[in-house]
Amino acid sequence: MPQEKKSFTLHDLIPGGETYRQCTPANAWHTWWGDLCVELDVDTLTVLPPKGKSSATVLFTLDQVNRWLEAAGKQPVHTLQNVSFPYADKPLALLQSNDGHLLLDWQQGDVAWSVTFDRQAANRDWHKRSRHLAYTIGNNLCITTADGKTISVTSEPEGIKCGQAVHRNEFGIMSGTFWSADGQRLAFYRMDETMVSDYPQVDTEARTAEYQPDKYPMAGTASHKVTVGVHDIATGKTIYLQAGDPTDRYFSNIAWSPCARYIYLMEHPRTQDSAELVRYNALTGEKDAVLIVEKHAKYVEPMSPIIFLPWDDTKFIYQSQCDGFNHLYLYDVEGKELAQLTKGEWVVQELVGFREEGKEVIVATTEISPLQTNLYAVSVKTGKRRLLGNGEGVHSVQLSASSNWMIDCFSSPESPRCIQLVSLKSGKITKKLLDAPNPWDGFDAPEISVGIIKAADGVTDLYYRLVKPVGFDPAKKYPAVVYVYGGPHAQMIQNTWNYATRGWDIYMAQQGYVVFTVDNRGSSNRGLEFENCTYHQLGIEEMKDQLQGVAFLKGLPYVDADRLGVHGWSYGGFMTTNLMLTYPDVFKVGVAGGPVTDWKYYEVMYGERYMGTPQSNPEGYKNSSLLEKAGNLRGRLLVIHGGNDPVCVPQMTYSFLKACIDKGTHPDLFIYPGHGHNMLGRDRVHLHEHITRYFEDFLK
């Protein structure tokens, strides 16, 4: 007799759940010291030989470190998992704490260098060569130099932020400081938000609820103004790039020339229909040249700064979707295109690095499948590509100092998580560091399959994922829930473990539901045209494709077409509500989380890229507004919102409720006070209990 299999609880399946860890594939942490792979444990760092059977050696231990720290009069540390090795050729380990950085020489058993700084320091950006640290205190930018001096780079009033990411993190912007290669000059963003409306967030956990204004530029309203400053450590001077009036313009993708004398960045107008690569003199701020101009009838969306070839300061790699897919182009500093390095109906997802020895650029691409991310070395001379590692699943890697090796972590439908060392010379796997067992062994997990259906255009292939109920009986009729996201920059189905099925989908399958997802046109990794067909009419084409999914579902003999539900969050909340209101005969029950209900309440950068402004595209805004459709609600719709959502502001949901009340329809509601756009932490389990209960109440 086989042993009875266990059932999942939501705590097993939802991040934040008490037993989630046990049901997640095991992990391990590694980093490079030069070309030596170091395994990072809490109390021991171990050097792993790159191949063969030679044994691992301990680099140093937590006990040792704390003895060295104590001797140097420093506070002890509790884990070694955050240690890094900035210098390939020196036995120096970087330890970062709340109020200081230090370099430990483990061969001398001593602190080789240290600085302290304000523990309020945020947005920390340490430059390993110069050892200067840039950071922000409140809305201003500071530097603590290698010798421990603190420089106040800016002293702006409230409403002007320096040294932080701008443009609401669109256009690939993740930080607000950019060190030159020598670490002696710091470029930084300065963002004037004084003209931007405050969205009135409220903290209801205070003794008396408190007003918390949050600058939020809504589509069609006044946007912030960004400039780029450069601070020179040697002169102590700060200059600003002379880019002209910053009103209604974006400045993105900042990159330094290797010589530290020029700054390159992308400039684009608020209309987002063009972008220019511009070079500035970093010493004077003068505009030096416009190197590349891109235009598109819909939008141009630069996401990756240029990167210079490590072996040739006169050439750089520029990424563009201009041929319909994101690819690499080699340019010289005069702005002359020398070669298209990659080409094909697949996308380069990331430029990971360079292998100088082979004059290769290392990239992650979808060449094997739109559902995969695989690594390639591309010859800069010939454009020839070599697969690195296996051709399965989704990979993320760390290159060694020489880029002759990489730590390659991947997951595939069969492998929960696998970490291995790969030789970039041979492209072969030389050692397995981790092969995580299936954490669901012993559980009664559902059957998951992935397939292809046609989009509503009749031509395009769409990937779907189907999760069958646990204990599936083909003779039965099951209710089905469509889980949807549907927006740009995301893809729900990937060739990772269980095809990236969400824990809740598994739980619902266990409760007796078919769970179905299709990545409609408008989603990512399929090229420009696939994604931009939604331009100026968000929701319309996406819903048509979702209805193709519904038609497929209805064709399954075990799906009860009278019991279809739909659930999604954020863009998926928009899609869920829209589907409920646009196709009231199709869906009986929906749960929409943190939805956009009218794009006029969304922010300028993301919203206007796709929708233009309410002034320039009134028809499109009207057609995509769920407020206009509020009277169509016939099924049961639960709307859930984070009480302090700074992304899709609560006004989205309150406006929708008001529209429904005006029209006499009856959505249901839940609010998570104090939460932002996604309920993270332990409340995420509560959230999924709540969502589940709603389907159990009305769809079962």
Add this chain to the structure above:
Amino acid sequence: MPQEKKSFTLHDLIPGGETYRQCTPANAWHTWWGDLCVELDVDTLTVLPPKGKSSATVLFTLDQVNRWLEAAGKQPVHTLQNVSFPYADKPLALLQSNDGHLLLDWQQGDVAWSVTFDRQAANRDWHKRSRHLAYTIGNNLCITTADGKTISVTSEPEGIKCGQAVHRNEFGIMSGTFWSADGQRLAFYRMDETMVSDYPQVDTEARTAEYQPDKYPMAGTASHKVTVGVHDIATGKTIYLQAGDPTDRYFSNIAWSPCARYIYLMEHPRTQDSAELVRYNALTGEKDAVLIVEKHAKYVEPMSPIIFLPWDDTKFIYQSQCDGFNHLYLYDVEGKELAQLTKGEWVVQELVGFREEGKEVIVATTEISPLQTNLYAVSVKTGKRRLLGNGEGVHSVQLSASSNWMIDCFSSPESPRCIQLVSLKSGKITKKLLDAPNPWDGFDAPEISVGIIKAADGVTDLYYRLVKPVGFDPAKKYPAVVYVYGGPHAQMIQNTWNYATRGWDIYMAQQGYVVFTVDNRGSSNRGLEFENCTYHQLGIEEMKDQLQGVAFLKGLPYVDADRLGVHGWSYGGFMTTNLMLTYPDVFKVGVAGGPVTDWKYYEVMYGERYMGTPQSNPEGYKNSSLLEKAGNLRGRLLVIHGGNDPVCVPQMTYSFLKACIDKGTHPDLFIYPGHGHNMLGRDRVHLHEHITRYFEDFLK
């Protein structure tokens, strides 16, 4: 065959519904000109003889009025329903518009007097003898004198309000201006709120949601400071009563001496355990005397200003609950109690006026039944009482100039609405002005009965109301919903038409529910001890009594004890939630509207009277907090809140949701964006659809 009876819709039964008017008893509007009763219609004013069959005569018509106004160069009016007759002996009708007052001499067919003023004027208080008008513009107080001059009485900065009601309308305070009898001096409130916390309300209907701060002093936090000013028209000077430091004190029940030289008011400390009647010199502001001091171990709650006898300036009537029931006491101006005029285990609800001819004071009391309001004339000399009009139902009256007549409007279980003229001399009804027919004729209305059960103390009688399902079949088992309020100053069951049954109760009876209400201890019209037994532990005794009601319900053979629901608003929302959490085995479904969830979030004046402060009564606050009990939720509880509720602030509900999330329980939620404490207007129908649906979903 009898004709099929109609069913009610919510639009028939809920105020704001499209057909609500048709299902409400007919009404008529009357006023007095001296001792002549005038019927107010939109286009005609008719004088009705007080008795006998002599015919009604037209006083004047809308057409006439507008011709007179046009001739005088004034704007026309659209209705005569707001006309009043300030002078018993003059043919002058007062017309009030947005920006002016005028007196029309209908015998001359002319405008006899007029003034204009700022149409922003709020809190208008016109004095008929002097014809001066007091009003507020923003936070300041103005007067437009009879000859049209405008005086800015105060010029305070934002945060200080003058001429408005203070202390959040507790202690019977309904206005902020008080004219002396001659209309030459104006007493007014000045309230400094600068030290009070702002509650951050948010307008989500603006283009970008807008912050709307609202001064809200929460229990135990800094309260506003009130002083009383007096403006003298003749001198143009304003003085303030020298009452000392106003911190944590209340000033209520302002009254003028007939000679206009003294002001009487009640002074009480924030602890509310005492109150003093104090006299001030209105010319100098000096404190003149403390006439009466009341103390109580729980609270003293003065609600009615003293009133001088019209025929004797040296004596006044003082109302007090000092013997356990609100009664009238005759005092002289030295503060000597001359007589207790009324006495008994019933309450004087209102001093309506005086009948000088008989030296009688006219009062409304509960003497006949706690469910009734009947009028009596009480001899000031002997205390003897005479019933005025019939002894049925609930009456409200308007006395004629001589007080020899009254317009008496009443409702009783049998009479939807009846208006009649009553002679105060004889106490007899002399004429019927309206006898509204039953507006529910032709509808299938449920059976409603009222009865008595014992309170949890085993002694006290409680009144309940039972509504049986339409088409009642004693052999069936019905679900039952308890509708509850339960707080002080209110009574749900009265001997008015249908025993004051709410429209929603009728609707639910039609949907097949038993609907039950009991006025627990703590509610009004039953005397001090009945009401103050809840002191420092709101909810506890009230719930015990509600459970007595449940026991009664369970004893009814046709009530399904497994399907009990509960619904209430405001204090009733507090009770509903509390009952769901305290007796999770009793109630299966609850709908709580605008609930108090923790008294620490309620305001100082009302909250601290019953609960003290969180600092002084931590145990009581804890025991009455629903946040503490959030983990007990087992049934289905829908919490509904007005998105901008300024009375029970939204923090009440958000804090409760957070507590439930923390404890892993799952209430349901709905928010009415832009609404205050009660959903009024057409959305009230939506609200009751929503409430009904919840019971239908989970209790049916």
